[in-house]
Amino acid sequence: MGIKVKRVILRHLQMELKSPFTTSFGSFQKKEFILVEAMDEDGLSGWGESVAFPSPWYNEETVKTNWHMIEDFLLPLLFQAPIAHPEELRQRFSVIRKNQMAKAAIEGAIWDLFAKRQQLPLHKALGGNKNRIEVGVSIGIQKSIDDLLRIIERYVQEGYRRIKIKIKPGWDVEVVREVRRRFPDVPLMVDANSAYSLEDIDRLKALDEFQLMMIEQPLAPDDIVDHATLQEQLNTPICLDESIHSAEDARKAIQLGSCRIINIKIGRVGGLAEAKRIHDICKENDIPVWCGGMLEAGVGRAHNIAITTLDNFTLPGDTAASSHYWTKDIIVPEVTVHHGTITVPEKPGIGYDVDRQQVDIYTSYAKVYHA
Numbered sequence: 131m132g133i134k135v136k137r138v139i140l141r142h143l144q145m146e147l148k149s150p151f152t153t154s155f156g157s158f159q160k161k162e163f164i165l166v167e168a169m170d171e172d173g174l175s176g177w178g179e180s181v182a183f184p185s186p187w188y189n190e191e192t193v194k195t196n197w198h199m200i201e202d203f204l205l206p207l208l209f210q211a212p213i214a215h216p217e218e219l220r221q222r223f224s225v226i227r228k229n230q231m232a233k234a235a236i237e238g239a240i241w242d243l244f245a246k247r248q249q250l251p252l253h254k255a256l257g258g259n260k261n262r263i264e265v266g267v268s269i270g271i272q273k274s275i276d277d278l279l280r281i282i283e284r285y286v287q288e289g290y291r292r293i294k295i296k297i298k299p300g301w302d303v304e305v306v307r308e309v310r311r312r313f314p315d316v317p318l319m320v321d322a323n324s325a326y327s328l329e330d331i332d333r334l335k336a337l338d339e340f341q342l343m344m345i346e347q348p349l350a351p352d353d354i355v356d357h358a359t360l361q362e363q364l365n366t367p368i369c370l371d372e373s374i375h376s377a378e379d380a381r382k383a384i385q386l387g388s389c390r391i392i393n394i395k396i397g398r399v400g401g402l403a404e405a406k407r408i409h410d411i412c413k414e415n416d417i418p419v420w421c422g423g424m425l426e427a428g429v430g431r432a433h434n435i436a437i438t439t440l441d442n443f444t445l446p447g448d449t450a451a452s453s454h455y456w457t458k459d460i461i462v463p464e465v466t467v468h469h470g471t472i473t474v475p476e477k478p479g480i481g482y483d484v485d486r487q488q489v490d491i492y493t494s495y496a497k498v499y500h501a
């Protein structure tokens with residue numbers, strides 16, 4: 131018997147980050163996002179989180195475009211017919227071009243609902259096979275190299291399994307050299323968020339001497355051709371983030387040799403089902419994957435933990451502890467990291483309870499939609 135979604139509540143939340151997060155394209159002090167609650171006939175709730183930011187810096191979606199897409203296009207499709215399995219939504223939503231983050235927010239809530247109805251933890255419903263996952267941490271651009279070194283020191287001591295730092299022209303080779311001098315053995319990677327072009331090839335080649343695990347998304351967000359040219363000339367593996375929106379994109383990037391690693395973000399690729407497909411294609415081609423982060427609150431973080439239990443997620447992801455971002459998260463218990471690992475929760479669904487009181491505190495407005 132399929133899932134009949136009776137009601138969906140969209141909430142607009144605002145949460146203050148403990149410290150600002152700065153990348154090559156901008157700085158965030160607070161997180162503004164849409165939380166999705168989908169209810170079935172039995173009164174069970176499934177939860178999803180949109181990872182779109184308020185401004186279209188990382189990609190073209192925003193909180194407002196997501197709200198519009200969900201309200202005007204995706205909810206009518208969702209309410210149209212019962213859902214036997216959440217994987218059906220990929221097909222049902224395919225009449226809407228792109229808008230992956232909006233689709234993923236709804237699909238995530240339905241996966242949670244589906245798993246709860248099956249009395250299964252989400253990671254089992256997805257076919258995962260780990261009870262513990264390894265995680266790293268992503269550190270934004272800092273005011274000074276000394277500040278950066280101090281922050282890295284703290285996370286290395288906390289046991290995070292790899293350190294990712296953000297780079298941009300003017301904050302790259304010299305910074306990485308200092309980090310390596312101080313931490314010669316730490317698993318280290320850099321993320322450029324598309325701040326370079328092929329004209330910067332010498333600068334990027336200069337990073338080869340630092341034994342980086344990878345360089346994430348050095349070139350344009352819509353490119354896989356120049357990345358192939360660059361990868362040919364670099365020893366360091368390129369990891370694609372912004373350029374991969376689907377399993378088809380992954381197939382083409384692998385075929386062209388544009389990368390040796392892929393960062394999977396559930397929101398960027400349109401949901402858990404597509405994330406799984408990318409995982410599978412990468413696995414067939416010996417391309418390791420890891421789970422990226424979008425400064426998620428607890429619900430999105432729980433989805434990230436679940437997908438990371440698939441076996442080709444062999445590299446530590448960006449899923450840091452709740453306390454790395456928030457004074458108080460929206461789930462109970464919060465996500466905690468011990469010796470660089472997270473214990474995968476075994477409760478049905480996303481495995482954490484949503485703290486409704488905390489959600490209310492962060493909610494600026496909400497709207498209820500009936501089937």
Ligand SMILES: O=C(O)CCC(=O)C1=CC=C[C@@H](O)C1C(=O)O
Pocket residue numbers: 153188267268321323371422423424425426448449450
């Ligand atoms: O801690 C996290 O959630 C990861 C943060 C992170 O690295 C990113 C968040 C948001 C946009 C990007 O700058 C980015 C990334 O590109 O991976």
Ligand SMILES: [Mg+2]
Pocket residue numbers: 321323346347371372393422
């Ligand atoms: Mg990235």
